[in-house]
Amino acid sequence: MITLDIQNLEAKIGDKKILNGLNLQLEAGKVHAIMGPNGAGKSTLSKAIVGHYDMTILGGDIYYKGKSIIEMEAEERALEGIFLSFQHPVEIPGVNNAYFLRTALNAKRKHEGKEELNAAEFLRLMKGHLEELGMKADMISRSLNEGFSGGEKKRNEILQMLILEPDVIILDEIDSGLDIDALRAVSEGINKMKDGKRSFLVITHYSRILDYIEPDYIHVLKDGQIVKTAGPELVAQLEEEGYDGIIVNE
Amino acid sequence: MESNELDKAVSGEYALGFEIDIETDVAPPGLDEKTIAFISKKKNEPEWMLELRLKAFAKWKTMEEPHWGKLDYTPIDYQSISYFAAPKQAPESLDEVDPKIIEAYKKLGIPLEEQKQLQGIAVDAVVDSVSVTTTYSEELSKHGVIFCSISDAIRDYPELVKKYMFSVVPMNDNYFATLNSAVFTDGTFVFIPKGVRCPMELSTYFRINALNTGQFERTLIIAEEGSYVSYNEGCSAPTRDEHQLHAAVVELVTMKDAEIKYSTIQNWYPGDEDGKGGIYNFVTKRGLCQGDNSKISWTQVETGSAITWKYPSCVLKGDNSVGEFYSVAVTTLAQQADTGTKMIHLGKNTSSTIISKGISAMKGQNTYRGLVKIGANASNARNYSECDSLLIGSNCGAHTFPYLESKDTMGQVEHEATTSKISDEQLFYLRQRGINEEDAVSMIVHGFCKQVFSQLPMEYAVEAKALLELTLEGSVG
Numbered sequence: 001m002i003t004l005d006i007q008n009l010e011a012k013i014g015d016k017k018i019l020n021g022l023n024l025q026l027e028a029g030k031v032h033a034i035m036g037p038n039g040a041g042k043s044t045l046s047k048a049i050v051g052h053y054d055m056t057i058l059g060g061d062i063y064y065k066g067k068s069i070i071e072m073e074a075e076e077r078a079l080e081g082i083f084l085s086f087q088h089p090v091e092i093p094g095v096n097n098a099y100f101l102r103t104a105l106n107a108k109r110k111h112e113g114k115e116e117l118n119a120a121e122f123l124r125l126m127k128g129h130l131e132e133l134g135m136k137a138d139m140i141s142r143s144l145n146e147g148f149s150g151g152e153k154k155r156n157e158i159l160q161m162l163i164l165e166p167d168v169i170i171l172d173e174i175d176s177g178l179d180i181d182a183l184r185a186v187s188e189g190i191n192k193m194k195d196g197k198r199s200f201l202v203i204t205h206y207s208r209i210l211d212y213i214e215p216d217y218i219h220v221l222k223d224g225q226i227v228k229t230a231g232p233e234l235v236a237q238l239e240e241e242g243y244d245g246i247i248v249n250e
Numbered sequence: 251m252e253s254n255e256l257d258k259a260v261s262g263e264y265a266l267g268f269e270i271d272i273e274t275d276v277a278p279p280g281l282d283e284k285t286i287a288f289i290s291k292k293k294n295e296p297e298w299m300l301e302l303r304l305k306a307f308a309k310w311k312t313m314e315e316p317h318w319g320k321l322d323y324t325p326i327d328y329q330s331i332s333y334f335a336a337p338k339q340a341p342e343s344l345d346e347v348d349p350k351i352i353e354a355y356k357k358l359g360i361p362l363e364e365q366k367q368l369q370g371i372a373v374d375a376v377v378d379s380v381s382v383t384t385t386y387s388e389e390l391s392k393h394g395v396i397f398c399s400i401s402d403a404i405r406d407y408p409e410l411v412k413k414y415m416f417s418v419v420p421m422n423d424n425y426f427a428t429l430n431s432a433v434f435t436d437g438t439f440v441f442i443p444k445g446v447r448c449p450m451e452l453s454t455y456f457r458i459n460a461l462n463t464g465q466f467e468r469t470l471i472i473a474e475e476g477s478y479v480s481y482n483e484g485c486s487a488p489t490r491d492e493h494q495l496h497a498a499v500v501e502l503v504t505m506k507d508a509e510i511k512y513s514t515i516q517n518w519y520p521g522d523e524d525g526k527g528g529i530y531n532f533v534t535k536r537g538l539c540q541g542d543n544s545k546i547s548w549t550q551v552e553t554g555s556a557i558t559w560k561y562p563s564c565v566l567k568g569d570n571s572v573g574e575f576y577s578v579a580v581t582t583l584a585q586q587a588d589t590g591t592k593m594i595h596l597g598k599n600t601s602s603t604i605i606s607k608g609i610s611a612m613k614g615q616n617t618y619r620g621l622v623k624i625g626a627n628a629s630n631a632r633n634y635s636e637c638d639s640l641l642i643g644s645n646c647g648a649h650t651f652p653y654l655e656s657k658d659t660m661g662q663v664e665h666e667a668t669t670s671k672i673s674d675e676q677l678f679y680l681r682q683r684g685i686n687e688e689d690a691v692s693m694i695v696h697g698f699c700k701q702v703f704s705q706l707p708m709e710y711a712v713e714a715k716a717l718l719e720l721t722l723e724g725s726v727g
Contacts, residue, residue, distance in 0.1 A: 050682055053674055078684035086682075090675045094697030103693070104683035111684070143697065160683065 001028040003199040004049070004082075004168050009060035010224075011048050018044040020224035021060065026168065026199035033202045033210055033235075036221035037243045042203045043087065045221065046170045049201075050084045051077050064168065079111040083166035085157040087173040092144040097156070098126055100144050105163055129162045132192075134185045150177035158189040169193065170201045175209035187212030207235045220246060264519055264554075265720055267489030270354040274378065274460045277334035283307065286432055289334050293401045293435070296408060302421070306431035309422045316425055319588035320617040320649055323557050324493070326530065331495055333433045335378040335460035347383050351375070358486060359713070360455050371482075371709070372397055374438045374454040378463055381436045386450065395448055395479075396441035400468050403439035410441060414472055418501035418538045418565070426497040426532040426559075430466045434499065437467035442477040442508075451707055456485040458518070458529065464495040471501070473508035475541060480511040482710055485518055486554070491527045493556060494519075498533045506541030506568065511549070513706050514562075515714055517721075518554035523612060525584035528556025535562035539571035539597075547574040548591065549705045551714045553721040556585055561619065563592035566600035566628075573602040576702040578714075580721055581614030581646070590620035590651075595631040595661070604635040605701050610646035611722060617649040626657040633662070639669040640698050642691070642722075692719050 004026040011019040018041045026032055036042055048055050049062060051074040061068050069077055092100070106116040117125070123140065130139055133155050145153055154174060161169060171190070175183055190200070190213050202213060210232070218234040219226045220243065228234070228246060238246060277288055286307055290300040315326070337348055347362065355362050355375055362375055362383055372386035374397070381399030390397045396407065404411050421431045438454040458465050473479055485496075496518060502510050512535075521528025531554075537546035548562040564573025575591035593602035608616035622633045639648030650667050672694050680690035696703075696715060703711045 053678060074678060074681040075684050075686050078682050084682055086679065090673070090679045092676050092679070092694060092697055094700035095693055096697075100680070100683075100685075100693065103689065104680075104685055107684040107686070107689075164683070 002026065003028050003065060005063040006049075007061050007063070009048060009062065010058040011044065012056050012058055013044060013054045017058070018224050019048060022221075022225055024219060024226055026201060027216075028199055029194070029196040030216040031194070031200040031202060031213055032217045032219060033204060033215040034219050034221050035204060035207070035238060038205070040221045041224040042221055043172060044224075046084055046172050046201070046203055049168075049170060050074060050082060079108055081167035083161055083164060083169050085154075085161060085169070085171045085174055087176065089145050089153045089157055091146045091148075093146050095144045097142050097144050098123065098140040101126065101160060101163055104160070108164060125163065126159075129159055132162075133159055133189055134181070135159065151179060151182035154178055154186055155182060158186050161193065162189055165193075167197065168199050168201070170203065172203045173205065174202070175204060175206065183209070183212060207239055210235055264489055266358060266486035266517065267519060268354070268357065269488040270350055270377070270457070270459050272348050272350050272459075273338040275334075275336045275338050276332050276460055276463060279332045279462065280329050281331070281333060281433070285333050289433060289435060292334060292336070293404070295401075295404055298408075298412070299404050302416075303432050306421045306428050307433075310425070310428040310432055313422075313425045313428060319559050319619070320615065321557055321559060321586050321588050323530065323586070326495060328429075330462075332460070332463040333466070334435060335463040336380040337377055351377060354457070355455065358455065358457070360484075371451045371453055374399060376436050376454060376456045376467065378435075378458060378460045378465060381438075390448075390450070393446055393449055394443040395446060396439065397452055398439055400434070400437040400439045400470060403470070407439070407441070410472065411439070411470070414470055414501065414503055418503060418536050419499050419534050424534060427499050427534040430468060430497050430499045430534070433464075434466045434468035437469040437498070439469070440471040440479060440481060442473045442479045444474040445476045446474075447477065448479040451480050451482060453482040453484070456483065458485075458494060458496065459488065461490065462492060462494070464497065466496075467498045469498070469500045471503070471510055471512070473502075473504045473510050473544075475505040476507045478509045480513070480707060482513040482515070482707065484515045489519055489527065493521070493528060493530050495530045496532070496555075498535075500533070500535040500562075502537035502546055504537070504539050504541060504544035504546055507543045508541060509545040509547070510537065511547045512537070512562070513710055514548075514550040514552070515710060515717065516550065516552045516554050516558070517717055520554050520583055520585050521556035523583040525556065528585070529554065530557045531555035531560065532557075533560040535560065536565065537563070537573070538565045539568050539573065539600075541571075542568040542597070543570045544568050545572040545574075547576070547705070549576040549702065550578070551702070551706070551717070552577070552579040552587060552589060553717055555587075558585075558587040558589055560589045561591055563594065564602060565594045565596065566602065567596045569597040570599045571597055572600070575602075575604045575606070576705045577606045578609070578699045578702045578718070579607070579616055580609045580611075580718065581616045582611040582721060584613045586615045588617040588619055590618045592621040592623070593633060595622075595624045595628040595633070597628060599630045600628055601632040602634075604633070604637070606637045607699050607702055608637070608639040608648050609642070609695060609698065609722070610639065610648050611642040612646060614646045615649075616647065617651065619651045621653045621655070622663055624656040624661045624663070629660055631661040633664065635663075635665045637665075637667045638698070640695070641669065641671045691722065695722055
């Protein structure tokens, strides 16, 4: 089953056209890795999917569970189940992490016609996930990302993912700035979410993360297009020959 | 994000703009000795008070309106204002208060019937120039606490008034304070005797109602040795096309080991987005930490008024005395605020804290102006100042003018200032988690104000949050 279907997408940021007729389909239960050289359009692709304000869509379409989403507001897409783990999570001073997360979860539950969680119920849920991720209990009371180390920020992104239980999960350079312990904790969190229904889009510059999260497909992105799709064996080839080698061989 | 969309998100409707339909006694516009005699007579004042008023008026005539604030407004015509307005019916007790006033206060969220009130909060209700009722006075008097209108205090406690009025804010302190000294009408008087911790929160709610009148309130709070009181004031006014002047004076005195916590939620009518209408709010507030180890803490949430000119200050005279100023000032529409504090360190080991949060949206202009002065004998004085500004949109402004005068080189003064914009990245982050734009703006703003709101008594913190939401959010889309 296809969860996200990107068709011939053309998009620009400012005056610069970055996506040039990109096609990509994400399958339920699969991990798709997007690799590509700097400036290929990797982050732009993730922005286009979540409806970032920088983007202007020039052509093509994005379907999520069969419905076009390019006219939808960012929050609607989120409520429908599309989640982006940010490369650089922004700091929001004074906003309590638990309060923020409960607000987000309850917005989603409301959208799904479910009952909202009260503070006690939510804290129980949050504490469970904190333990799993090896995060300290003070993550409940600290301000959202404020003064967090690089590793804490990324773990906090994964915490949000675990709590919000989205269906399409985009991980933008989730491994950047992580030490080996954090990388392991983050990967475990992600692997736990693999349940045969969700799709993962792992955007990465390096193959290191793919030792921890086993990809089903590797897509090579260059000049705003997917230029090659293959199985996980492509990782080794990329390591050896680099992007140029692979693309020239096409 | 489209800037007009953001504007829509921050131009909340003024919800308290209704008018109370009561008959009002209004003095004809104009200001001279006769006006002052008229006010004094209306209030049944003793002769000495009238003499002080006239002295202030004579001084005021020689003074000039100050214009050093970063404020731009049409000149005030002091002769076109009416200086006294009062609901016609003069009540002897709450039973006689015009039901329309009780109804109006209920609408403002302040029930005046004692049994309906929030537990533990006593209220002085002031409409235009007079206090219409004061609740729980009897209960408080059992503890020796005096809580009444300033007019009653002048008649009933002349010795206390003579001793302390003008002792913190001298009659000729500044143009607006001197005007107030001449024409002040009502306000609150509080006296907490030695060793008493005031058993309830005291509060005054000021309501401007009559057309074309100024409100000149005067409040005096005295905390005797070892006593404590928490006092709160709120204010609102009808929506009108004309500007109305509000020039208040507040004086606080703390003796040895005493503490006053003074909180303000100011929500005067702000005018419209073109600057039409709105209250001109020129206020002098000052506290004197007279005794050793005493403390005065000002917390203000300023969301209303077209013009705000206000610097609640502390004179730290007693050794080890402590002054605090926590402020959230919001300017949206075409509002302008020039506000801050003065911390005057005179005693040894005195310390002060200034936390100022300015929020500007639409065409709002927000200025922090603060003075930290350390006297020659104030050895080991310490000050910490933090001034943060938050800009929403690109047509507003934030300005910071911190002044420091130090005669003591051992003192420790720290100043931090930041200006930040609600960034598109912050908004987008929250929206990507499914939080709509309106809630996202409100979450960021509340986070910004957290340090100040945490200083307010619980009920008022809730009110302040709701008010901020109303002021800044309105309806998106």
